[in-house]
Amino acid sequence: MKLDAIDIRILDILQRDAEQQVAQIAEQVGLSSTPCWRRIQRLKEAGVITRQVALVDARKVNVGVTVFVSVRTSVHTEAWFETFKATVQAIPEVVEFYRMSGDVDYLLRVVVPDIAAYDKVYKRLIAGTQLHDVSSSFAMEELKLTTALPLGYAS
């Protein structure tokens, strides 16, 4: 889908605050409500906007601790991968999960209340499949965490 400058401005507004009403957004981008509304619909239909969610304060729901888990494996079969993928995706504490290039095979971001809770997740992780090496790093401070993507490359 082709995105013009106004679409990008609309996206930028919505990915920071989706509660604003259409008329307010329209004003900011110099449009009246209807065309602005049509553009938003178009962005949703095209899948540029995938969905709209409420962001929850991690500490207020008692998951203030973030752990990054690096996983190395020795097995490299398709069947192993499918099992591992399903195991990890089913763990709600895992909020990010990537297959990586380089010396680490997989990287996970896990959120938990404390180290004891992390240990349970860790055990669930290694119980599912055979892993060669698992290394955990704890985040001491969250300096930036945003769902707003940079829009400067869009076209």
Add this chain to the structure above:
Amino acid sequence: MKLDAIDIRILDILQRDAEQQVAQIAEQVGLSSTPCWRRIQRLKEAGVITRQVALVDARKVNVGVTVFVSVRTSVHTEAWFETFKATVQAIPEVVEFYRMSGDVDYLLRVVVPDIAAYDKVYKRLIAGTQLHDVSSSFAMEELKLTTALPLGYAS
């Protein structure tokens, strides 16, 4: 703030899809619209729900490449940290930024269109402050990425 089982169910619904109307959520949690609406307001006022945002498809805005950047530093002064923090936070391609325990001092998640674009971000990063070691790992596949926090620890 104390969260009961109904609050948690409401949070769980909203952090997956905030576009549902109050009446629909109310039905799912076995309440009528008004008390459900009041609970949602209370969750917002208490800061449990921080905000509501539109999620954008990274590939559709041309930032389909994710890079994790591990930073080690030799300088450990407060002034250095403040400069570094401000430099990194100002880079829109950096969507996550943590101070870590262990051998890596900082971890960044960066989203860019391609490796060439990453190189520019990398240069911007090292131009800002003195860094001892910067190591980049590319994500080959995004297996899970969610803004929905696990709600099993909330109370």
Add this chain to the structure above:
DNA sequence: TGTGAAATGGAGTGCCT
């Protein structure tokens, strides 16, 4: 594509239980 007005339907309010 954009504008303006009209209709629709959900959010927000007050009051009662």
Add this chain to the structure above:
DNA sequence: AGGCACTCCATTTCACA
């Protein structure tokens, strides 16, 4: 705390440029 009835206003639709 929850439910019901009502008001109000933003969203959505429609006719037109």
